[in-house]
Amino acid sequence: MSQSLFTIGTRGSALATTQTGTVASELQERCAVPYDTVLIKTEGDVTTGPLSQLGGTGVFAAALRQALYEGTCDLAVHSLKDLPTTQPTGLVIAATPARADFRDALCARDGLFLAELPEGASVGTGSPRRAAQLLAFRPDLKIVDIRGNVGTRLGRVKGSPLQKDDGGVGRTAQGDLDAIVLAASGLERLGMGSHITEYLDPEIMLPAPGQGSLAVEVRTGGSGHEGVDAALVAMDDTDTRLAITAERALLARLEAGCAAPIGALGTVRGHELVLDSVACHPTGADTMRRSARTSRLTVDGAYALGVALAEQLLREGAAELAGL
Known part of the structure; x- marks a missing residue:
């Protein structure tokens, strides 16, 4: 009705x-x-x-x-x-x-890039996927588990204009981190893109499936x-539907969830759908990157691509590596 x-x-x-x-x-x-x-x-x-x-x-x-x-x-x-x-x-x-920016974004003090953060810098994230890839690129970093709304997280960065006095016994001090990592799309949708100091290249950090x-x-x-x-x-949006179908099929076949250090990104390039993936040891000590592609630009073809790449990852030890 x-x-x-x-x-x-x-x-x-x-x-x-x-x-x-x-x-x-x-x-x-x-x-x-x-x-x-x-x-x-x-x-x-x-x-x-x-x-x-x-x-x-x-x-x-x-x-x-x-x-x-x-x-x-x-x-x-x-x-x-x-x-x-x-x-x-x-x-x-x-x-x-239609998908917004899929990348992860670094929001750091003093406009720093990831490679420019001082040795032993503290970086906040609540994502094991982000933590593992950060440590794979910079093993010296100190990863701090954080959560809360976007404004609260941004307030944790030293010198952030959103910094406030939380006060109180047991409350986390604001401005206690050198940087945090958030989804670029969320920051941009909130009109907070100015806090981004670096869009992290997928070669450094593959996003979460569907990000x-x-x-x-x-x-x-x-x-x-x-x-x-x-x-x-x-x-x-057709291209978005194909990309996220492949990414989620891979995640499902790996039997992994949001707590798993798994990244995946599907992109339609010309007449092909390309799927890139990474499985990480939670400490970032080792990573496994694999890619696959298909010319079957249908939902069924995208799903099959995700499953096939997951099968390859499993054959090559991704479950053991990522602790799935």
């Missing part, structure tokens, strides 16, 4: 609401249907401690998906890298809009509004 408006679910963080607002506005422009935003609190938003220990991929997605099942919202917008690789029954990713991509998820039967469903089809 058609509805007079559609409801779109999102996490309440500044980044999540910004991403959701962008998707909702584009959908409204395409179908001329108004929308309401529904804020959903997820486990990842209310639980403290390292993200790598919060139960794996999905801590930011489960509550949004439950809201879809219950009809609290008609659509949900996710950061694709937060989604488990197994799609739950009854829900479908209806659109993957820079958004996923618009609906119930299998659709959003409940024909115009919105048609707009979702139009919003889906």
Whole structure:
């Protein structure tokens, strides 16, 4: 049955609401249907401690998906890298809009690049993938586990204009790190790209599967509004869909989640889809980089490419290397 408006679910963080607002506005422009935003609190938003220990991929997605099942919202917008690789029954990713910048970004004091950081510099990240690749490039670095919203993380960098006095017993001092690493896309979407001192080349740091991509998820039967469903089809970007399908197929075959030191990047180059991957020892002591390509520019072809490259990684010892 058609509805007079559609409801779109999102996490309440500044980044999540910004991403959701962008998707909702584009959908409204395409179908001329108004929308309401529904804020959903997820486990990842209310639980403290390292993200790598919060139960794996999905801590930011489960509550949004439950809201879809219950009809609290008609659509949900996710950061694709937060989604488990197994799609739950009854829900479908209806659109993957054109991917933003997939790279990781260094935000360092004094405008420094990664190679310029002083020996033993402290670098904050909550990602084992980032930590391992940082240490592979600079074994001398001190990796500090951090989490919190983007502003809180940026405030940890010495001299950051976002630095504030946290105060209080047991509170982490602001300005205690030489640098942090965040997704470039998140910073740019928030209008905070000026904090980036270096975009990290994939040769140094391959991104997480799906990084820079958004996923618009609906119930299998659709959003409940024909115009919105048609707009979702139009919003889906083919090159992005192929790339993230290959990346997530690789991750699924490796049986790895967000806590695994695995990076992957798919790119459509001319008439081929190229998939680059890295598996790292958690300490960065060793890395395994492998690539594969296919001329089958279909979802099935992309999926097969991801599985085939994962199989190669497994044959060559990636599971043991990365501790999968």
